[in-house]
Amino acid sequence: MIELHNIRKAYNQGRSNEFWAVDGIDLTIEAGRATALTGPSGSGKTTLLTVVGALARPTEGRVRLQGRDVSGLPEPFLTEIRRHTFGFVFQQFNLIKGLSVLENVMLPAYPIGRPHRELRESAEVLLEQLRLGHRAEARVEWLSGGEAQRAAIARALINDPPVIIADEPTANLDTQLSREFLAIVEGLLERGKTLLLTSHDPLVYQSTTMDRVVALRDGRLI
Ligand code: ADP
Ligand code: MG
Numbered sequence: 001m002i003e004l005h006n007i008r009k010a011y012n013q014g015r016s017n018e019f020w021a022v023d024g025i026d027l028t029i030e031a032g033r034a035t036a037l038t039g040p041s042g043s044g045k046t047t048l049l050t051v052v053g054a055l056a057r058p059t060e061g062r063v064r065l066q067g068r069d070v071s072g073l074p075e076p077f078l079t080e081i082r083r084h085t086f087g088f089v090f091q092q093f094n095l096i097k098g099l100s101v102l103e104n105v106m107l108p109a110y111p112i113g114r115p116h117r118e119l120r121e122s123a124e125v126l127l128e129q130l131r132l133g134h135r136a137e138a139r140v141e142w143l144s145g146g147e148a149q150r151a152a153i154a155r156a157l158i159n160d161p162p163v164i165i166a167d168e169p170t171a172n173l174d175t176q177l178s179r180e181f182l183a184i185v186e187g188l189l190e191r192g193k194t195l196l197l198t199s200h201d202p203l204v205y206q207s208t209t210m211d212r213v214v215a216l217r218d219g220r221l222i
Helices: 045-052 075-085 101-112 116-129 147-159 176-189
Strands: 004-012 020-031 032-036 060-065 084-090 163-169 194-198 212-217
Touching: 004 045, 020 045, 032 045, 045 163, 075 101, 084 116, 084 147, 101 116, 101 147, 116 147, 147 163, 147 176, 163 176, 176 194
Parallel strands: 032 194, 032 212, 084 163, 163 194
Antiparallel strands: 004 020, 004 060
């Protein structure tokens, strides 16, 4: 469902410190499957995720989403596609401090303009499913690492996107919580979601939950 054609991404293009973080990647990410991008630190995993998730444009190459070329679309269209297609779980979770768990989960839905009450109910259901119902009113800075991650997952799911993108989702979790994360992923796959994540945690990329593991090195597939 997501096709990458010869994707290249440069930082500081044209300057003396020009660096090609992603350097010619062809990859098809299958719908309804879990794909893990693995590779050493600096191999281009995060950069590739941002390109797939339309958070950044490739310097060269094409991204096709359900057969549609999205690489050249103007920003407002890209924003719209991003909002309806992807849910993001960032490495540092990026929860907004000072707001409650519930408010954080509801945030990505505001631009869509759903009725507030219905939105609140959806957020509460997600928090229940992720065993965070009892923390809905807590400020996010009060959460444990595992709770913060589940809050970030709930937030990624609020707009019911078909594709979930997660960057090093278990980097800050112990073994038990990492296993729990994989159980959540299995639940999402059962619901037909597509998962793309990066990880250099063997517990994740060697797990049977992953349908496909793609290894990167120096911005290329190996
Ligand atoms: P990974 O997620 O595999 O650790 P990244 O995609 O974060 O790799 O980074 C790939 C390479 O690109 C690294 O060498 C990193 O230093 C460089 N890089 C990442 N972001 C930037 C940036 N904003 N400006 C310049 N270089 C960057
Ligand atoms: Mg990274």
